[in-house]
Amino acid sequence: MEKKNNTLEELNTVKRKKLTDSSFSVMLIGAAIMVFAAIVTGILFMAMMSKRNLLDMNEAEEYSKHYVYIISDKESDLWINVLNEVKAIADESNIYIEDIEETMGVNYSDEDLLRVAVNSGVDGIIYSGIKSEKVMILIDKAVTKGMAVVVLQNDIDSSIRQCFIGVNNYELGRLYASQIKKIATPKQLSNMKIELLTDADMTEGSTNLISLAMEEKLEEYIGDYSLPEVKITRLSARDMFSAEEDIRNFFVGDKKLPDIIICLNDSYTKCVYQALVDYNRVGEVQIIGYYSDDTILEAVDKGIIYSTVSPDTEKMGELCMKALEEYCETGYTNAFMSVNAKVIGRDEARELLNERQNEQTQD
Amino acid sequence: MSVRMNKRKIEKKWNNASIQTKMMTSFFFPIILILVVNTYMYTNINAMIARVDEIYTSNVTLNNLSAELTQVQSSVREYLENKGSSALNDYYMAEQNYRNLMNDIHEDITIGSQKIMQENIYNQSEVYLEQIGEIVQAKRGRNVEKYKSGYEEAQVIYADLQTCIHSLNNEQFKSNTKNYNVLLSSLKYMELVTITILLIVGLVNLVVLFLITRSMAKPLQQLSHAANEVADGNFDVQIEILDASDEIGVMSKAFNKMVDSIQIYIAEIRKSMRRESALKERELVMASRMKEVQLRSLQAQINPHFLFNTLNAGAQLAMMEGADKTTEFIQVMADFFRYNIKKIDSDTTIEEEVALVDRYIYILNVRFTGEIHFSKHVDSEVENVRVPSMVLQPIVENAVNYGIRNIEWEGHIDLKIYKQNDMVYMSIKDNGIGMSQDTIDMILSGEYFVNPDEEKTDSNGVGLGNVIERLQIFTGHKDVMEIISEGEGKGTEFIIKVPMHV
Numbered sequence: 001m002e003k004k005n006n007t008l009e010e011l012n013t014v015k016r017k018k019l020t021d022s023s024f025s026v027m028l029i030g031a032a033i034m035v036f037a038a039i040v041t042g043i044l045f046m047a048m049m050s051k052r053n054l055l056d057m058n059e060a061e062e063y064s065k066h067y068v069y070i071i072s073d074k075e076s077d078l079w080i081n082v083l084n085e086v087k088a089i090a091d092e093s094n095i096y097i098e099d100i101e102e103t104m105g106v107n108y109s110d111e112d113l114l115r116v117a118v119n120s121g122v123d124g125i126i127y128s129g130i131k132s133e134k135v136m137i138l139i140d141k142a143v144t145k146g147m148a149v150v151v152l153q154n155d156i157d158s159s160i161r162q163c164f165i166g167v168n169n170y171e172l173g174r175l176y177a178s179q180i181k182k183i184a185t186p187k188q189l190s191n192m193k194i195e196l197l198t199d200a201d202m203t204e205g206s207t208n209l210i211s212l213a214m215e216e217k218l219e220e221y222i223g224d225y226s227l228p229e230v231k232i233t234r235l236s237a238r239d240m241f242s243a244e245e246d247i248r249n250f251f252v253g254d255k256k257l258p259d260i261i262i263c264l265n266d267s268y269t270k271c272v273y274q275a276l277v278d279y280n281r282v283g284e285v286q287i288i289g290y291y292s293d294d295t296i297l298e299a300v301d302k303g304i305i306y307s308t309v310s311p312d313t314e315k316m317g318e319l320c321m322k323a324l325e326e327y328c329e330t331g332y333t334n335a336f337m338s339v340n341a342k343v344i345g346r347d348e349a350r351e352l353l354n355e356r357q358n359e360q361t362q363d
Numbered sequence: 364m365s366v367r368m369n370k371r372k373i374e375k376k377w378n379n380a381s382i383q384t385k386m387m388t389s390f391f392f393p394i395i396l397i398l399v400v401n402t403y404m405y406t407n408i409n410a411m412i413a414r415v416d417e418i419y420t421s422n423v424t425l426n427n428l429s430a431e432l433t434q435v436q437s438s439v440r441e442y443l444e445n446k447g448s449s450a451l452n453d454y455y456m457a458e459q460n461y462r463n464l465m466n467d468i469h470e471d472i473t474i475g476s477q478k479i480m481q482e483n484i485y486n487q488s489e490v491y492l493e494q495i496g497e498i499v500q501a502k503r504g505r506n507v508e509k510y511k512s513g514y515e516e517a518q519v520i521y522a523d524l525q526t527c528i529h530s531l532n533n534e535q536f537k538s539n540t541k542n543y544n545v546l547l548s549s550l551k552y553m554e555l556v557t558i559t560i561l562l563i564v565g566l567v568n569l570v571v572l573f574l575i576t577r578s579m580a581k582p583l584q585q586l587s588h589a590a591n592e593v594a595d596g597n598f599d600v601q602i603e604i605l606d607a608s609d610e611i612g613v614m615s616k617a618f619n620k621m622v623d624s625i626q627i628y629i630a631e632i633r634k635s636m637r638r639e640s641a642l643k644e645r646e647l648v649m650a651s652r653m654k655e656v657q658l659r660s661l662q663a664q665i666n667p668h669f670l671f672n673t674l675n676a677g678a679q680l681a682m683m684e685g686a687d688k689t690t691e692f693i694q695v696m697a698d699f700f701r702y703n704i705k706k707i708d709s710d711t712t713i714e715e716e717v718a719l720v721d722r723y724i725y726i727l728n729v730r731f732t733g734e735i736h737f738s739k740h741v742d743s744e745v746e747n748v749r750v751p752s753m754v755l756q757p758i759v760e761n762a763v764n765y766g767i768r769n770i771e772w773e774g775h776i777d778l779k780i781y782k783q784n785d786m787v788y789m790s791i792k793d794n795g796i797g798m799s800q801d802t803i804d805m806i807l808s809g810e811y812f813v814n815p816d817e818e819k820t821d822s823n824g825v826g827l828g829n830v831i832e833r834l835q836i837f838t839g840h841k842d843v844m845e846i847i848s849e850g851e852g853k854g855t856e857f858i859i860k861v862p863m864h865v
Contacts, residue, residue: 026578027377028370030571031392037563038400045407045556048549066479096479103480105530116523121486 063096067324068117069126070100070110071152077293078266078313079128082152085317086126093325098122114138124148124324131156131201148327150320153265154202163323165337167311169206173213175343176262176288179307180214180228181221183260183286189218190225195258197247197268200236207232210264231258235268247271251279258285266291269308273299292344292352300349308349311341381609382579389575393568397561404557408550415546418539424468425532429525431461432488436521439495443502443514454499458492477538480531487527491520582611586618598626649836652829671697692729695722703753710837713780713787714746716755720778723756727763735763739778745787750861751833758791758857761827766795766855785863792856798848806846807831838862 067090071079083097090097100113100120108116110129117125118141125142129135131154139149139159148162155164184192198207211230218227235243247268250257263269269289273296276282282304289296289308299305319337326333344352377385438454441447469485494517501510585602592600600622602615674697681689699722702715717739724737759776767774772794779790798806805811809828834843838861845858 026571026574027389030567030574033567034393034396034564037567038396038560041556041560041563042400042403045553048552063479066482096476098476098479100483103476103483103530103534104526105533106526108526112523115519116483116487116527119487119490119520119523120483120527121489122483 063094065093065095065123065328066098067095067124067126067148068098068100068120068122070113070117070129071126072110072129073265073267074099076266076291078291078311081313082317082320085314086320089318089321093321111135111138114142118142118145118147121145122147123328124150126150126152126320126324127156127161128152128154129201131203135159148324148333150323152316152320154199154206157203157205162327163333163335163337165316165319165323165339167341168338169209170213171338172264172309172341173210173215174217175309175341176210177214177217177221179288179309179343180218180260183306186222186225189222189228192228192259194228194230194260194262195250196230196232196262196264197272198232198234198264200234202234202264207234207264228259243268244271248275251275251281257281260286260288262288263290266293266296269305270295273305276304292349294353294356297344297349297353300344300346301353303346307343307345309341309343311339315339378612379609382611385575385579385609389572393564393571397564397568400560400564401557404553404560408553411546411550411553415543418543418546419536421535422532422539424464425528425535428461428464428468428484429528429532431457431464432521432524432528435461435492435495436518439498439514439517442499443510446502451499454495458495461488462492477531477534480527480534484524484527484531487520487524491517491524494520579611582615586611586615589618589622593622593625598622598629645836645839649833652832652836655829670700692726695725698722699726709752710749711752712746713741713748713750713789716750716752717741717746717778717780719753719756720759723759724776734774735767736773736775737778738775739780741778741780742782745780745782745863748787748861748863750787750789750859751837754830754834754859755789755791757827757830758859762791762793762795762855762857766793766797768795770795770852782863787861787863789859789861790856791859792854794854797851797853798846798855799851800848803846803848807844834859834861 069083069086071083073079074083087097100117101108104113104116110127111132111134114125114127114129114135115138118138124147125139127135127139127149128151136156136159139151139156139161142149143160143162149159150163150165151159151161152164153166155161155166157164180189180194183189196207196211198210211232214230215227233246235246244267248271250261250272261272263272266289269287269291270293272287273289276285276287287305289300289305290310292308292310296305296308300308316339319339323333323337377388380388434457435454438450438457442450442454444450465485465488468481494513498510498513498517501513582603589600589602601619674693678690678693678697681687681693699719702719702722720739724735727735728737755778759778762776763774767776775794777790777792779788779792781788781790802811806827809831811828831844835841843860845860846855847858848855
């Protein structure tokens, strides 16, 4: 009887334990699940909200300086490369580089943009655009107000800009001459016509310097033969598409084409190349281009463009920032900074294209 | 370790809490959790709605700035046209308002490019206002050339400013719209989160409540089931006891205790009833045995009455004739039969029983001319011990009839009555034909019966079985008689054992 009682008690204890455990544990587990669910969803919500608050107005970044760039042909690869370099350096120094045309959201002329920049009291201006009296006055006004003004490519030499950065035109002329020498023998050269396509905004002095350097170099080459006829054609960039139309006019009809066309900027180079192909006149004229974007390099690789002279865009961007910083810090900078240029022939073009292709594949 | 201890403590507290507390806790905890979650969500939603309200404020400010700028420009133009003092006042007012707004915007913090645009607008506005100031001065000084050219310049800057404000407004509208969309989607997300949390909490709450109420109801169900069982008469039921001091725990323990008590009482009642019925049974058996003896005596009563009268007449006749021996014989015989009739239904003393044996031996010796040699040794201390009547004589009769009747040697019967350890031993020993062990066993177990015809002829009607049964009923013990016989021809000894005090 006693044994039976004991067994019953043991049974009760086991069951009893099970009963109480389940009741309390259910309460605990339930509470834990509820609190856990509330916390997890709360945290998820907070995380989501913080992710969504990227546009929070209170997270403004303070910039140490504010520079503006006004570049007429900023869509071209050459200027994209230069500006990329400028922005990269500016990022490191917490400087804001503003494309004022983009922020204005309207199609303003270079002069208008320059005026807005000057009136906005920016710290520095990077300018590569048309050359006019108004531009000169505005640059002077900016300098007077203490802004640093750096002019690229074509110098506004009549202004009091702090610095001009570009390829040395004399050097450029010599590079072109070296290519011309490869195209023709001295005898052939004496009967040739060379067309130099340049920007209307390029100063006469600059173009003259190029042609002078070319002539000097060629004289050594041709010896007793007469120098080839060099014609400088100034294309206006002020009206949209007018330069392109002017170039196409060369190829329309049965006009006699020059033997060599030298392009002094990248857009003219591409334009000439395209016109040659479109009008089926490849081989009738030798082209020496400017800059080395993919289109130009491919043309060089195909032999449609004989060679191209490419300025060092990285260096240009670097010098640009250096000049601005120098002026802002010390109130003084070099008035002229030269950027090297190199000639890219067919072999180099192929090499460069391969390199870029590899880089793209790696990316 | 301490966490586990704390858990145990809380668990113990929880188990010991009253049902009301448990239920209140079970209901209140989820409600409070839902309340907290809701409050949190509500606060967030409110903050968000407030931000939605603020979103387009910057656009409104910029619109105001643009309108105020137009006001400045038009008031200056009006002043230049008519040089009216009210126009000048308007200009000053508009300029002041514009400056205030300008400063507000300048202090406003915005994201990267927009901040730069704000700076641009601020600086251009400074240039513009300066230019306007100079124009007004020139107008006052009637410097026509200057204010004319100045106004043209101011117009250009005004146009630039409007363009810039417009652009900034546009940019801010874009980012504000983005923020607005983000907030809208966040609100939807918040709605989803709230519903999810509420659903989870609700579901878990439901499950917890179900399990907790079940854990509370289960012991109650067991209790009611057990109560029904008890009501149906099954007291061998136990319920699982909660290790808790709440109402259910207390009730369960009390119930189990009650069932235990009922079982104990029932067991006691059963025991006493069994004892009582055993007593009654004994009485009944005793009575039935007495009746049996009485019946046999009554059967013999017809003859004894007639016999007593006859014997008395014989005795008187013998006395008148002077035959003393005959008188004594008849007198002893009459006494013997009278004892039989009188004492059969009650107990008596050993002394009277021995006297009866003496009479019986006297009669037999008269009958068989002194063939029976009888000796007796009775301890005087036990003479008054009470025994059932008619126990010694039937055994002596048995010794005479089956022990020494047909033997060829001289028959002896020895009666010894003595006391040993509060027991009285009555030994009747003969030197007759003896008994086999089987016969002894059969006699003692009550299975042995002598031939009834034989009994009728030469017995006073009381058998050994009757003697043993009456002795057993009288003493309450089974072991009341011992029969010892060493084998055929070696005699038999009957030993009756009765306690000194019954």
